Amino acid sequence: MNSLCEVPGIRVGHARDNNAKTGCTVVLCEEGAVAGGDLRGSAPGTRETELLRPGFLVRKVQAVLLAGGSAFGLDAAGGVQQYLEENGKGYNAQGTFVPIVPAAVIFDLKYGSADVRPDKAMGYQACLNASETEDRSGPIGAGTGATVGKILGMDFAVPSGVGMASEWLKDGVVVAALAVVNALGDVIDPGTGKILAGARNPKGEGFLNTVEFMKQQSFRSPLGPENTTLVVVATNADFTKEEINKIAQMAQNGIGRTIRPAHTMYDGDMVFALSYGDKKSDVNLIGEVAAEVTAVAIVKAVC
Numbered sequence: 565m566n567s568l569c570e571v572p573g574i575r576v577g578h579a580r581d582n583n584a585k586t587g588c589t590v591v592l593c594e595e596g597a598v599a600g601g602d603l604r605g606s607a608p609g610t611r612e613t614e615l616l617r618p619g620f621l622v623r624k625v626q627a628v629l630l631a632g633g634s635a636f637g638l639d640a641a642g643g644v645q646q647y648l649e650e651n652g653k654g655y656n657a658q659g660t661f662v663p664i665v666p667a668a669v670i671f672d673l674k675y676g677s678a679d680v681r682p683d684k685a686m687g688y689q690a691c692l693n694a695s696e697t698e699d700r701s702g703p704i705g706a707g708t709g710a711t712v713g714k715i716l717g718m719d720f721a722v723p724s725g726v727g728m729a730s731e732w733l734k735d736g737v738v739v740a741a742l743a744v745v746n747a748l749g750d751v752i753d754p755g756t757g758k759i760l761a762g763a764r765n766p767k768g769e770g771f772l773n774t775v776e777f778m779k780q781q782s783f784r785s786p787l788g789p790e791n792t793t794l795v796v797v798a799t800n801a802d803f804t805k806e807e808i809n810k811i812a813q814m815a816q817n818g819i820g821r822t823i824r825p826a827h828t829m830y831d832g833d834m835v836f837a838l839s840y841g842d843k844k845s846d847v848n849l850i851g852e853v854a855a856e857v858t859a860v861a862i863v864k865a866v867c
Contacts, residue, residue: 569697587632599838611668632672641667668834670746675709710745712762721764741818
């Protein structure tokens with residue numbers, strides 16, 4: 565499938581309002597995945613991400629939610645919690661099960677309707693739509709209102725979306741990624757450096773090179789925090805919380821290889837990492853492969 569669903573037990577679901585150009589995507593790991601995260605962008609919108617760090621009590625999460633709607637879209641996590649609670653999934657707090665759902669959002673309010681955002685009902689619907697065979701890319705789910713190349717504003721940006729990729733290694737180990745690409749910068753082919761998607765050139769055909777434009781202008785951006793690339797990487801290899809956090813850190817390299825500039829003051833770039841299985845593997849290997857599949861997923865989001 566070349567999908568995050570290649571990891572056994574993971575289901576992916578999307579819901580969207582196509583007229584308003586917004587939506588959400590849920591990654592369900594209902595039996596509990598050891599989870600980590602790494603934040604590199606300076607304009608994040610997140611929920612339940614502190615508990616992903618080593619030294620905090622909760623080790624496993626039951627889902628990850630990615631959504632449009634900026635900070636308003638975090639409400640959709642409540643619908644994911646409702647779905648999981650109804651199915652008896654969550655952290656066992658002395659007999660009461662509390663679903664743990666880290667979430668992160670992109671800013672898509674200027675692409676469609678700023679008054680319509682993902683909410684609890686949409687988050688719940690994404691769970692109902694979740695499938696273990698979901699493999700679509702493009703403007704779906706949280707990527708419905710995603711755009712890239714916003715250095716000159718929305719008039720010159722181009723649509724983006726969701727992308728997924730996976731790679732199988734020895735002994736049945738798989739590593740996969742799902743990316744929602746809503747970057748300030750350009751998406752490039754990491755092999756050739758060719759711009760695949762970015763700000764359209766106002767003086768002709770093709771794309772403006774964002775980094776070169778910034779250099780030539782001694783750029784001082786008037787933009788706000790309206791961008792972000794969100795990634796979920798997952799593997800069926802068994803890792804500790806410390807190790808899966810390292811894998812999240814290494815997966816960020818995939819963003820750096822394909823988006824220029826990345827991790828800016830105007831992006832909220834976030835990588836979630838999930839260990840959901842009992843295979844044995846090396847953290848260094850899985851971290852590098854996580855970066856590779858992240859890069860492929862980002863390219864697929866715009867191609």
